[in-house]
Amino acid sequence: MALIRNTLQQQIREGLLQPGMRLPSERELSERFATTRITLKEALAALEAEGEIYREERRGWFVSTPRLIYDPRYKSHFHALVETQQRKVETRVLNAGPVVATPALCRQMSLPALSGLLQINRLRQLDGRHVLYVEHFLLPSRFPDLLRHDLGQSLTRLYAEQYGIRYGRAHFDIVSTAARGAVARALCLADGAPVLLITRINYDEQGALIDCDREYWRHDAVVIRIDSQPPAELAE
Incomplete structure (x- = not known):
């Protein structure tokens, strides 16, 4: 061996x-x-x-290609983060539509039972490799007619330009888990293979809830790096 x-x-x-x-x-x-x-x-x-x-x-x-260095607090859109590391990224929308919040989402987002949400599932490729599957869960009341927009673009930019909503604080949970079903298929993994899950609850500058993101990363494609000195775009 x-x-x-x-x-x-x-x-x-x-x-x-x-x-x-x-x-x-x-x-x-x-x-x-x-x-x-x-x-x-x-x-x-x-x-x-x-x-x-x-x-x-x-x-x-x-x-393997080099791992992407990723600070989950980064507020700029994902494409900008990748381009600063001289890498190529593509985003593909897999599906989008209304859903009923699961009990777990109700707890995480502090919502009443059976709340309605908008769900967007997207796949991100880094240098041609499938590395990140993202589930976005949004409050429909904050994003009327959202599904009419191009959801392959930066949601950060879309929120700001079309709805005047900008990120403020966020709550993060980072855990290892197993890829199942759509996640495993999208990331070209065997069912049950390990992935890194980052769950982020986002709030606007006034402290009101915006959305919940679940990021499923191929664990060998990313380095989570958090500096005690926040980058400039976080300090603005």
């Missing part, structure tokens, strides 16, 4: 296997290293744990 791990790691670090490159199939690799699939899988799992490679369900293994 050590030989396989060290060989692949060396080729990655020397640039022969470049970020985003797909590795040969497990069958091909096991033949090249004259080893069993079990031993090969152990070596690949070790490299995955170290962030050197990642797996996409039914597609195979790939060389």
Whole structure:
């Protein structure tokens, strides 16, 4: 196992296997290293744990790209955050429409039972890789005719330009969880694979509730970095 791990790691670090490159199939690799699939899988799992490679369900293994450095307090829109790190991002709207708030959402957003919300589900790609699945839950009373707008754009900008709503404070919960159903499919993960979940309850500058965001990150694609000195856009 050590030989396989060290060989692949060396080729990655020397640039022969470049970020985003797909590795040969497990069958091909096991033949090249004259080893069993079990031993090969152990070596690949070790490299995955170290962030050197990642797996996409039914597609195979790939060389990891650098992790995105992410401060969840960042108020500027996500595309601006990514572009400051010289990366490419795409946002795709998966679905949007009215829903009834679950008991968990009612508790998190301090809403009465059976409250109506607008839900927007979006998928974000970083340098062509599916890394982030987001569920947005909004108060319909604050965003009339929201579904008529382009929901693939920055919601931060849309809130400000169309509704005069700007973020104030926010409450965060950051936990590890398992990808299930739509989340696993969107992120090309096996059902039950680990993901990082950031739940954010957003309030406006007057302290009134805006929305709840649930961000499901591929854990190997992001670094959560919070500085005790807030960046300039948070201090404004």
